[in-house]
Amino acid sequence: xxxxAEKNVDLADRDILDVCLGLEHVADIVELLNEQDIEEQxxxxxxxxxERAIEVLDQPGLDDPAALIxxxxxxxxxxxxxxxxSDRVADVFRYMNDPPRSDLLQRLDPETxxxxxxxxxxxxxxxxxxxxxxxxxxxxxxxxxxxxxHIRRVERTRETIYSVYVLDPKTRQLLKAVALRxxxxxxxxxxVLTAARFDKPITVSPTAxxxxxAKLISKYDLLAVPVVDESWHVIGIVTVDDIIDAIVAxxxxxxxxxxxMEALDEPYNTIGFWAMIKKRAGWLCILFLSEMLxxxxxxxxxxxxxxxxxxxxxIPLVMSSGGNSxxxxxxxxxxxxxxxxxxxxxxxRVALRELPTGVCLGAILGxxxxxxxxxxxxxxxxxxxxxxxxVAFTIAMALTAIVTFGSLAGSMLPxxxxxxxxxxxxxxxxxxxxLVDVTGLVIYFSVALLILKGTLL
Amino acid sequence: xxxxAEKNVDLADRDILDVCLGLEHVADIVELLNEQDIEEQxxxxxxxxxERAIEVLDQPGLDDPAALIxxxxxxxxxxxxxxxxSDRVADVFRYMNDPPRSDLLQRLDPETxxxxxxxxxxxxxxxxxxxxxxxxxxxxxxxxxxxxxHIRRVERTRETIYSVYVLDPKTRQLLKAVALRxxxxxxxxxxVLTAARFDKPITVSPTAxxxxxAKLISKYDLLAVPVVDESWHVIGIVTVDDIIDAIVAxxxxxxxxxxxMEALDEPYNTIGFWAMIKKRAGWLCILFLSEMLxxxxxxxxxxxxxxxxxxxxxIPLVMSSGGNSxxxxxxxxxxxxxxxxxxxxxxxRVALRELPTGVCLGAILGxxxxxxxxxxxxxxxxxxxxxxxxVAFTIAMALTAIVTFGSLAGSMLPxxxxxxxxxxxxxxxxxxxxLVDVTGLVIYFSVALLILKGTLL
Numbered sequence: 001x002x003x004x005a006e007k008n009v010d011l012a013d014r015d016i017l018d019v020c021l022g023l024e025h026v027a028d029i030v031e032l033l034n035e036q037d038i039e040e041q042x043x044x045x046x047x048x049x050x051e052r053a054i055e056v057l058d059q060p061g062l063d064d065p066a067a068l069i070x071x072x073x074x075x076x077x078x079x080x081x082x083x084x085x086s087d088r089v090a091d092v093f094r095y096m097n098d099p100p101r102s103d104l105l106q107r108l109d110p111e112t113x114x115x116x117x118x119x120x121x122x123x124x125x126x127x128x129x130x131x132x133x134x135x136x137x138x139x140x141x142x143x144x145x146x147x148x149x150h151i152r153r154v155e156r157t158r159e160t161i162y163s164v165y166v167l168d169p170k171t172r173q174l175l176k177a178v179a180l181r182x183x184x185x186x187x188x189x190x191x192v193l194t195a196a197r198f199d200k201p202i203t204v205s206p207t208a209x210x211x212x213x214a215k216l217i218s219k220y221d222l223l224a225v226p227v228v229d230e231s232w233h234v235i236g237i238v239t240v241d242d243i244i245d246a247i248v249a250x251x252x253x254x255x256x257x258x259x260x261m262e263a264l265d266e267p268y269n270t271i272g273f274w275a276m277i278k279k280r281a282g283w284l285c286i287l288f289l290s291e292m293l294x295x296x297x298x299x300x301x302x303x304x305x306x307x308x309x310x311x312x313x314x315i316p317l318v319m320s321s322g323g324n325s326x327x328x329x330x331x332x333x334x335x336x337x338x339x340x341x342x343x344x345x346x347x348x349r350v351a352l353r354e355l356p357t358g359v360c361l362g363a364i365l366g367x368x369x370x371x372x373x374x375x376x377x378x379x380x381x382x383x384x385x386x387x388x389x390x391v392a393f394t395i396a397m398a399l400t401a402i403v404t405f406g407s408l409a410g411s412m413l414p415x416x417x418x419x420x421x422x423x424x425x426x427x428x429x430x431x432x433x434x435l436v437d438v439t440g441l442v443i444y445f446s447v448a449l450l451i452l453k454g455t456l457l
Numbered sequence: 458x459x460x461x462a463e464k465n466v467d468l469a470d471r472d473i474l475d476v477c478l479g480l481e482h483v484a485d486i487v488e489l490l491n492e493q494d495i496e497e498q499x500x501x502x503x504x505x506x507x508e509r510a511i512e513v514l515d516q517p518g519l520d521d522p523a524a525l526i527x528x529x530x531x532x533x534x535x536x537x538x539x540x541x542x543s544d545r546v547a548d549v550f551r552y553m554n555d556p557p558r559s560d561l562l563q564r565l566d567p568e569t570x571x572x573x574x575x576x577x578x579x580x581x582x583x584x585x586x587x588x589x590x591x592x593x594x595x596x597x598x599x600x601x602x603x604x605x606x607h608i609r610r611v612e613r614t615r616e617t618i619y620s621v622y623v624l625d626p627k628t629r630q631l632l633k634a635v636a637l638r639x640x641x642x643x644x645x646x647x648x649v650l651t652a653a654r655f656d657k658p659i660t661v662s663p664t665a666x667x668x669x670x671a672k673l674i675s676k677y678d679l680l681a682v683p684v685v686d687e688s689w690h691v692i693g694i695v696t697v698d699d700i701i702d703a704i705v706a707x708x709x710x711x712x713x714x715x716x717x718m719e720a721l722d723e724p725y726n727t728i729g730f731w732a733m734i735k736k737r738a739g740w741l742c743i744l745f746l747s748e749m750l751x752x753x754x755x756x757x758x759x760x761x762x763x764x765x766x767x768x769x770x771x772i773p774l775v776m777s778s779g780g781n782s783x784x785x786x787x788x789x790x791x792x793x794x795x796x797x798x799x800x801x802x803x804x805x806r807v808a809l810r811e812l813p814t815g816v817c818l819g820a821i822l823g824x825x826x827x828x829x830x831x832x833x834x835x836x837x838x839x840x841x842x843x844x845x846x847x848v849a850f851t852i853a854m855a856l857t858a859i860v861t862f863g864s865l866a867g868s869m870l871p872x873x874x875x876x877x878x879x880x881x882x883x884x885x886x887x888x889x890x891x892l893v894d895v896t897g898l899v900i901y902f903s904v905a906l907l908i909l910k911g912t913l914l
Contacts, residue, residue: 221698259788268793294773316751324887331716336725429886430781
């Protein structure tokens with residue numbers, strides 16, 4: 001860690017620093033800093049007042065707080081870390097490289113260290129890793145007025161004061177959650193417990209996944225949810241703004257997985273070339289190897305292909321339709337399961353619904369297919385042979401069967417994954433397409449054998 | 458509208474009603490009601506106290522508030538509507554059928570009617586349609602103490618009191634936004650303006666899309682954002698819990714579009730059969746018609762296909778790999794653009810990055826392809842002919858070219874859509890696959906002609 005503070009700040013730097021000093025909203029500073037390289041970011045941060053620099057580091061929008069802390073003089077870094085909220089400090093240490101990491105860890109003040117250890121002990125994306133330990137709690141023996149006085153005193157150092165947690169004075173177990181809006185309208189002389197609206201506060205365990213926390217916060221319209229351990233002690237809170245970031249990150253992860261790759265975990269423009277290849281090549285190879293089964297299927301039917309070469313013309317068309325209907329059904333069901341609209345036990349209800357839907361959609365495409373062949377044949381664009389009517393019929397029947405299979409398979413896949421304890425969102429469009437491609441080919445040739453036996457085949 | 462209140466409540470109903478009366482959290486009541494039919498929901502609602510029934514109807518989680526209001530006796534419905542927040546009332550009237558709709562509209566009290574008209578005049582999913590008109594505003598001439606007293610008086614009737622809007626006493630234009638946490642720690646005798654942290658409050662226009670509102674709320678960690686008209690009057694506020702619901706809904710919409718269909722706008726388990734077919738058949742037909750170009754391409758190359766039938770075996774394999782890499786690139790870029798990581802002007806930077814990525818991924822698959830052919834050929838699983846080495850080389854070259862094209866086309870599609878003023882999220886995996894399928898076939902046969910000219914072709 002070099003001492004950047006001693007370097008002269010040249011004009012170009014001063015410009016960005018000036019702009020930063022002139023900005024009201026810390027989120028705007030962060031946006032500007034994200035466009036600079038780490039050295040530049042560090043130089044700006046060094047010249048910001050402590051309180052402001054802490055605010056900058058506390059913003060989840062900051063691309064790489066770990067690298068930024070590494071680039072700061074150690075003393076300054078320690079001072080800023082002590083002021084940051086515990087979930088952010090944990091994020092910094094989670095991504096920091098080792099020489100400066102252990103160095104800083106050792107010199108951290110005991111209070112920051114304790115809450116850091118707590119947060120770091122929980123898995124990534126769990127309630128425990130998202131929580132901040134800066135919340136307001138008061139003993140149940142206090143009055144409303146005492147509580148409000150306490151809130152006024154600690155306001156500056158707490159991430160939110162809109163939810164106050166009332167603890168048993170002896171055991172320190174959580175008794176109630178009280179909203180600030182109830183406190184300021186309650187009788188000041190009454191017990192703080194009178195301001196509680198609900199008997200039992202909504203809580204999460206530290207190991208709960210961020211998706212679960214998001215569901216609770218969204219369902220009960222909470223501004224924060226307390227994280228409690230087995231003995232009912234509040235170890236932290238997850239606030240609504242952390243959850244918004246988590247929902248957005250979850251959306252990105254799901255979108256990337258549905259696109260047929262591993263989730264990047266990093267912004268597109270900062271991830272390295274080989275890291276990107278690694279995230280994409282894995283699934284691409286798995287899909288390629290699975291799709292090789294299509295070559296095997298074609299080899300199996302190579303006699304039929306020789307006899308009725310006209311059938312090959314429609315292979316991509318028929319196959320892709322199955323993949324498309326499967327992709328629709330999968331995306332529908334992934335979301336329906338994620339939102340809790342459909343439960344695992346409803347799988348047969350969904351199957352009963354996708355069956356007629358698939359038949360209907362397949363029939364629509366079948367009609368289009370027959371029209372195409374008829375028009376091309378009668379208009380003389382292409383000659384599909386003397387049995388073109390039977391070929392058209394084959395295409396229509398195969399399309400109906402394959403689209404039905406695609407809808408069914410696509411809708412059942414998320415259930416199957418959930419049943420196996422996997423994330424239903426791991427079902428990707430390319431994966432469904434591959435699944436349906438191979439089966440689709442077999443269906444296509446089987447239908448053709450059935451219909452064209454004795455004529456073309 | 459029949460008077461359900463006069464019907465006898467039988468035992469089964471009483472059970473659900475009893476359960477509902479015993480539940481603390483209104484979100485739990487809503488969850489239970491969503492599983493009942495509308496008649497049952499109405500019966501329960503009739504027996505809940507007014508305040509509780511209003512809370513139920515105010516929950517965005519309630520599946521069909523419009524049908525529920527329709528099923529209530531008119532007088533009760535009017536009473537409940539008057540108590541509901543304006544964004545919820547607007548939602549009810551947006552989805553209500555006409556005989557009861559105009560009936561209720563006419564008999565609505567003037568205050569509810571005015572705020573309803575305001576919200577209904579804005580497009581669906583805009584800030585104006587999401588906003589509630591129940592917010593706290595005070596003139597800038599007031600002190601902190603006066604403001605707090607006012608908040609205490611109106612607390613019950615406001616959706617949030619955590620943000621207070623300070624208006625010019627004469628023009629009623631928005632001057633500042635003040636957070637409750639600053640108010641309760643400020644000097645009670647000082648002007649309310651002293652509690653404002655920022656010079657210029659963050660605001661949105663009523664026509665802003667919900668995505669834009671979500672970005673603001675998430676960037677600046679707001680609990681609510683004021684919606685102001687051109688003359689800088691606050692016409693409502695959008696609260697963070699509405700925005701969480703909006704982000705989740707946006708995620709569903711994007712996932713369904715990426716799956717290759719129109720967004721459902723309704724839960725999977727409540728949408729009707731034909732409505733579902735309509736949402737899915739449109740894109741399926743468009744994709745089918747586009748994919749017909751593959752048949753045309755194959756017809757164009759039918760001479761080559763006759764001469765080198767071995768090439769047909771690998772058509773699905775080669776084509777699908779292009780689609781898969783395209784789907785990866787599209788999902789990556791849709792998210793990167795949505796999150797603002799990548800701007801429209803960065804398209805060439807992305808292209809320069811996807812080009813080597815595509816070549817590298819394609820080469821990896823190419824090696825796998827050559828391995829497969831070599832193993833099958835030498836182990837005697839299948840005979841690809843005397844020129845099997847050249848065929849393998851063709852497959853490898855075609856894969857590299859097609860995967861590169863897929864990555865490029867897939868990554869550029871979201872930019873092209875954005876450039877045309879369309880939502881980049883309209884690019885779907887099946888659409889990209891279709892695009893790449895057709896081009897992929899042409900690439901495949903061109904590469905084959907180049908390599909196999911004089912031997913197989």
